[in-house]
Amino acid sequence: MSSAKRVQQWATFGRMWYLFDAKWQNPFDSAEAIVKVLSGANKPIYSPRADCGDHVVVMNSFHIALPGAEWENRVYYHHTGYAKGASWTLAHQVHEKDPTMIMRRAVYSALGGFLTRHARMRRLHIFSDDQIPESILQNVNKQLQQLRQVPKRLDHYAEEEVANFPKVFDWPQDYVLNK
Incomplete structure (x- = not known):
């Protein structure tokens, strides 16, 4: 076997480390993409019984975005094991x-x-912010693409960009909306 084939085979069977930025991402949609990598379904050698998955490092989990009123409607269940627990x-x-x-x-x-x-x-590593220990960060090889684009805040635009943005209505300068 040639050395190129050995490197290719090692890359197929070796565990890779992926970085995923969870900022403004729906955790339930993101979980499906993360599970593919954890289980190894993104590899050509995937088998449901084989343990060929990779590591995933998730950062910025503090900044996730739940859709609609999920923050008030979604409920998490826990039982202590005791009666009425x-x-x-x-x-x-x-x-x-x-x-x-x-x-x-x-x-x-x-x-x-x-x-x-x-x-x-055990191959999932989650951090609440972007401060990841160097011992984990040095292992990261690839990055998972975010499922939705992170919106840009209005105060991060330059004044020139805001002034040149296309307007729906061209109101006169002296017009007041609340008359």
Whole structure:
């Protein structure tokens, strides 16, 4: 076997490290893309029983975006194991307590109930901001593409761009909307 073939084979079977920026991303849509990488479904050698998945480092999980009124409507269930130990917590309360928990639970449920779920979850590394330890960051080889574009804030545009932006109505300068 040639050395080029060996390198290609190593790249196929070796574990890669992917970086995913969760800023302004829906965690439940992002979880499906992350699960493909964790399970190895993006590789040509994928088999449901084979453990060929890669590592995924998720950053900025504090800045996720839930659609609609999900912050008030989504409820997370937890049971302590004791009698009357059931509790339901709103998504925004869970996010205040632990910013990585919503993303972790989304990926956990997207993995399905297979025996390989816990091994795949160990290859998921979630950070609430962009401060990632150097020991993890040095392993990252590739980056997963964000599913939706991060919007640009109005105060980040230059005054010239705002002035040249096409207007729907060309109001006179002395016109006041609230008459």
